[in-house]
Amino acid sequence: MKNTISSRVADFLKNYPPFNEMKFEDLERLSEEVSILYKIKESVIFEQGEAPHSHFYVVHKGAAVLRKKPDNDIVDLCDEGDIFGLRPLIANENYEMEARAYEESIFYTIPITTFRPYTQKYSEIGNFLIESFASNMRNPYARSHKDKLLAHTSIGNSNTNSGLLDLQSVHYSKKLIACGENSSIKTIAATMTEKKVGAMLIVKGKLPIGIITDKDIRNKVATGQFPITAKAKEIMSAPVITYPVKMTITQAQMAMMKSGISHLCLTEDGTDNTKALGILSKHDIMLELGNNPGVLMKAIKRAGKFKKIKTIRRSVQNLLKGYLDQNIPLTLTSKIIAELNDACVKQVIAIALKKIKKEPPVKFTWMALGSQGRSEQLLHTDQDNALIFEDVPKHQQEKVKTYFLELSKMVTKGLMHIGYAYCPADMMASNPEWCLSLSEWKNRISHWITNPGPDEVLLSSIFFDYNLVYGTPKLLNELTGHIFTMTEKYPIFFMHLAQGALQNPSPTGFFRQFLVEEDGAHKDFFDVKRRALMPLIDAGRLLALSHQIKAINNTSERFEKLAELEPNNGELFMACSYATKALLKFRTKQGLLHNDSGRFIALDSLSKEEKIKLKRTFKTIKELQELIKIRFKLSNL
Template sequence: MKPSNAIQERVFEFLNQYPPFNLIQEEKLRQLAAQVRVLYLEPEQVLFTQNDSAHAYFYVVRQGSVRLEHTADVEKPRLLDVCDEGDVFGVRALLAKKPYSSTATASEESLVYAIPIATFEPVLNTNAEVALYFAAGFAAGGTAQRQPTMHDTNKARIGLRTQVGHTQSPSLDEVVKVGTAKELTYCTQGTSIRLAAQIMSDKNSSFIVVVDAQQHPIGIITDTDLRKQVVAGPVAIQDPVEQIMSKPVVTIAPEPTMADALIAMIRNKVKHLCITQDGTINSKATRVLTEHDLLLAQGNNPAVLIAEIRQTKSVDSLPGIRDRAEELLQKYLEQEVNIAFVANIITEINDAIIVRALQHAEAIVGEPPLRYCWLSIGSEGREEQLLRTDQDNALVFENRHAAEEKEAQTYFTKLATIVNDVLVNCGLEKCPANMMASNPQWCQPLHVWEQYFYNWIHEPTEEALLHSSIFFDYRPVYGDYSLSRKLTDYIYQHIQKEKIFLPYLAKHALQSPPPLSFFRNFIVERGGEHKDEFDIKLRAMTPLIDAARVLTLDNRIAEENNTFKRFERLAKLEPQNAELYKEAAMAYEIMMRFRALSGLRNQNSGRYLNPNQLNKLERQALRNTFKPISDIQELLQVRFQLSYLG
């Protein structure tokens, strides 16, 4: 029985909100919606069992939640994921035509849409974006993910979702599928290094294959090659790609097993395998399998950590999970995974821990008396806290009469104290300056926060500018996000009214000079505990953070806190400065990587680097990231006419 037009329309409207369905043409999606079956599941009803033959459908949660568990041990099933509204599961039936690798059980009363595979397969075969979503998944760098909706007001951000089959480690004889659906990034012989680098950037790829006229692979260039031989080496960017490409290319046949791929990489000491039609260099290149793909395929999937955080019954287990996240960070950095992706992953894990801590705190102190929103500020607010540095947070709650607000503040400071303590146990130390929600000064109703920002904007004293540099980077993590949006609207209204604020904020951003001396030596600390060490945070990263913030406010770019994403947005809005902003974004990402590696190596915040411990290549690469700082600071000087401020 086909659904009525009304039901079909509701199915269409729902699917159109979520990937990969929002990547499908409207007419085709309506045709698909007409074939969808609506299933009602009672609590604890099993939809399919591990090792069951694949159904003729895969599934989307319409309402409720479905948990996926590995049930080899019936008495101790292992949770893999919890799927809720908009999440896709049961895709092994679609992709691999294999028995299910997990058991799907309704955690509560649930409505599930069953998508017929026979109807969906033509879409999968003709729509590259949809194919990439399913084949690569979020953890392999795909961009399709569920975005927060109005229904997420009281939930953490939920970007990290994965499909069945991507949450378990495959055996060594299983075919490696991850990453092989990506379009090949390639160029021909004689292409300039500049153009090859531009192709890599446009394709968001860390490598490019050099091919001959028959598209046979003859060489490969990676980000590492560009850094070593061009950025910090003698090769000019106008030279042909043959000058820096690695050759010969190590090739492998399509659909290699995990064991074959690992052995080929280890034996040849490479991190990229070129998949060709017959597995040799004498046939057409089709895909590239990376060490990153193998890392992810072996079960290093952050979605598993997220699921464990959400489902843990005791916050005592959170520190151990956060330790595993640090191990994941280490592996990602070793594999040179894109730093923006790494930052997103660690942010999602940190956010999940915060949300779980808040739920724990609410269970202790009772239901919140008023609507509230937990805000991450500082580096966590910018989604840049890779290492476990100190925590910075705040809390805003809704306006009421004074007595009610006072009572609510008492409740929320108790709540925040519990949360801050949980985060300390997870390795995130308390802020030395007490910039935390447990401090009543930073746990206030909306109107008080508006007054704070009013004072900072209209009376930009040095203290006000310091507070602005911290609190302007707030990001809502849990609660009623509308409170955060109201605060943002208020801020932009008053920045428009008080024209002098941004020039003063720009002047504040120039307090740290470019980090090289006249003789191109690193400006190091002259005394104290860190004598002769380089403060990468204060002298290199902060100038770019502050500049990006000012320019973002000037362009009225709301709700974008991440520094390199801010520069990417600015590059689109100001084409005349696009090259500078792109260089600044790249420089900041490199600095983040330097700091994270230093912190992991020395078991500290990574803030202070010893230049003498860096090799020549590392020193040169780091020096090259400093050039955009002086250029950005010069742009601020001219744009905001800072010479007139005195």
């Protein structure tokens, strides 16, 4: 009798290198020896320094994170189809890093003794291993050789644009913070704190003679070696190391590494005989590279103008592109980008509050709606937001609302300035209809739920994907409780919401052909948002509401929670989670490639492999819509 488990394993492995080079009968024989390993989130697969196991690993579902001690830096994240733990077996050495399940995951374990003969039988597999060892990559056949497995490099430190960095000039602040050699340490420390800088240049007749960094103050003053009343010349590092202002990022990095310093003094000719023009810090260089989320987060929080945030958002997009190029799992990528996007919005609100020069009259909550509310807004798209403010007596209502509308208009204008276009349907807090008190919002939602016409269903679909960005969580929690109370009282609303979830047409027609737009500006293009992503998003929202799932707005995470709540449908819901991530990743890549929203795709530009991957998700969508039809009894409407 045929072993169905090994057949399933073989069917999976045949899609990934180097197994795709094997004859299927050999792959089936190999698969008979494969074991299945289930790991919960954060559980250890192997430890750093541990002797190699008798098998290596392939990710079937989920992901594995590889970290290197002592800093515990993330070296790599292995996604579906990726191999890890093989190199130590071939090289006969201990594991150089730790492997853990990044999320609840299933792995295939393949015995090295069973696999080794095939490396000799198939020259392509031997070449794969040789090239992966030589190039230090998990998959040397991956597009553009981006998927690196660097033993000593954490994510984001490898730069895919090193050639550009050799030509790219550094940017530095022209507002030089400097003082004389007789200034007291106390004064210098106070100025550095006020100006939010990590170093003070010491000048004499406008020429640089030394530098004091926060490290100098810690090591020389905080330790008691010098009193806080000491003069700058007593603790400054001198002579100061100087460089010309016209230097590249690569040159600046090399200069800092060579001298073991974190700040460079930039002068007119690169010597200390000409006027100092600025200081360049390691932080400035990291910000230029734009590949460190921690640095970007700090830069966002320091930004005092919308223009500065707009510049940082371009770096966030570069970070996104780098993560996609490196094949970092979308779960991690989405969370990082969402955190950075939310931080940008928070800072815009903080700047607007300063500009308005009046304290908010009552507590309020700023909500992100739609794709940003789901933490799925990876590309620069339009804004959807709303504001809730505390209830006030009727005679104060107009005055309070006027304040929040003024604030909202300032915020939405700021968001437009940093790259979020205005919502074409005006679903923004600057619209009086989307800037309401808590009671007004409760009444609005009650109307949507008790009078579920097409417009009400559409509005609730957008609104119910909300996320707290700024303000007090209490108002949002009260609103969430009201939504669940109302939907429980009026379950017929779910039937209307389900009908709305099925409005988006099927992705394919006869013979599984892609259904494309028949007319308009995007004639013959495939609408990946409307035909593929929206059916999953709408269904995930509907099912999450029906289960009263709180605080989970992301579509893939909603399906993962549903799989936990409904084990009998677990396989389908997990497939929906993976399909959502795959489609979102595909759309994002297309958007970055064509510098647009990635929504409309020219099918003739896709490879056969890309079309196959898209069609795999369509089967999942069809099964999900069938479940919704049955569960919510749509035939009775």
